[in-house]
Amino acid sequence: MHWPESPALMAPLGDWFESHRRELPWRALELDGIHPDPYAVLVSELMLQQTQVATVIPYFKRWMERFPDASSLSDASDDEIHKFWEGLGYYRRARHLRASAQHIANHGWPTDIKGLIQLPGLGPYTAAAVASIAFQRPEPALDGNAFRVLARLLGIEGDPRLHAEPLRSWLRPALEKQGASRMTQGLMELGAMICTPDPKCGKCPLSVQCEARIMNATDRIPPIIQRIKPKESEIWLVAVEADGHWLLLEPAQKGLLAGLWKWPSVEAARLVGENLAAESGDTYTSHDLRSWPGWTQVYTHRREVVSPLHLRLEQRFEAPGGCRWIAAEDMARLALGKRDQRLRDLSKETGMAPLNDPPVASLLALIKHGANPVL
Ligand code: SF4
Structure with a gap:
């Protein structure tokens, strides 16, 4: 694949995120240092798996009031954590969160991707999101939104998930140069707010170089993958x-x-x-x-x-x-x-x-x- 280098291509994203980002209760104001509360990032990422931001916000606030840190969560009973998770669905996430909190309370935080991915409930995406947002590690976190943005930006035909590893390698230098937390959250925000399935290219900071926009192909990139009928x-x-x-x-x-x-x-x-x-x-x-x-x-x-x-x-x-x-x-x-x-x-x-x-x-x-x- 001959993609233009990511630091130059992705450069406008950082400034755009600084000026357009939504204020969310788990987001740090300061984007260049270690996050002041990595636990808040972990809680938010677990809650956001399979659930919309607007739904998560009140749950996150209630959770953080009752379990403000890893040690307060590590002692909680099944009944209590399920009660605080009630309505979010996928309850295994609550139990994973408590198991992660127990590990953190006993052994401290793993701060790199290898350690984070060992925590219960953290797959490659969530571990990379926590590593980059909480600890400034240049670990690209690719979920459906990020794949959609990158597929369009680079003009990738077919399922972009088949290019996950080359895409991570390509994106990493941009995170190293412009800041892991800023770029990871910028990509998430762009996918959630602008480069949606029906994209608002006129408001996009990456539009000048976006291949799908230039080719007038945003309706077919990425292709809609047919799901098996439930x-x-x-x-x-x-x-x-x-x-x-x-x-x-x-x-x-x-x-x-x-x-x-x-x-x-x-x-x-x-x-x-x-x-x-x-x-x-x-x-x-x-x-x-x-x-x-x-x-x-x-x-x-x-x-x-x-x-x-x-x-x-x-x-x-x-x-x-x-x-x-x-x-x-x-x-x-x-x-x-x-x-x-x-x-x-x-x-x-x-x-x-x-x-x-x-x-x-x-x-x-x-x-x-x-x-x-x-x-
Ligand atoms: S220009 Fe349009 S299609 Fe390209 S990244 Fe921006 S919003 Fe997405």
């Missing part, structure tokens, strides 16, 4: 209520939603054609079954069409293995994932009109037989 399933998410208690699944130790409580759920397809009521011998004559408005829950690789149900029984039955009856007044204290929080909010009100379908006995038989979430 799998879709339909579920009943069931809030079973009896004697002022709700039936919930206890948190799993591992997996995507480890540490979070869940409502029982049943795949709608499992109720079709099954007569588990007769099989289980259960009859629930005294019940009230209603629905709430449903929604579609989108995960990275699948979508769930959620039909929330409110099933009120006269009395509790023995909680099945892995489940527990939770007193209504304790519900607010539990850490739940986004989908399950939504049902907790709904559960403060009675559902809509009474239902006859799905059959209550079959539904309960499936719950008792371990019809638990797919996650």
